[in-house]
Amino acid sequence: MIDTQDFNTRLERLQTALRERMRLRGRTLEAQLRRAGRRLPKRQRRAGAIVLGAQDWMAHPKLARVLDISQVNTAFADLHAHLDGIDPKEDRKTAILRLLGGMVLNLALLVVLLVLLMRWQGAM
Structure with missing residues (x-):
């Protein structure tokens, strides 16, 4: 199970990286990823969708326990690796x-x- 506090911290870091590296405004991660559109490669768009899905599941305690941690960690790593190269x-x-x-x-x-x-x- 993913710690909710840790997950929220990682989300904030991802939003900050999107804001600083790609100059994407938006209150939420979903808005930023929508604005990014095709500026993100297909693999990173899929990783963003995984993170958004995990964000929805983290809001529900029983679903948070079933969440695939390795897939979410890979998605975060993919997005950060791409953003670090920009x-x-x-x-x-x-x-x-x-x-x-x-x-x-x-x-x-x-x-x-x-x-x-x-x-x-x-x-x-």
């Missing part, structure tokens, strides 16, 4: 570079289209 600064830098790259590509396409339009009109 660098928020690197993610921000990557997002900015992707945005700038997209802008440059769009501007280059616009220039090409303008040149083609000018040639077609006979201005060049």
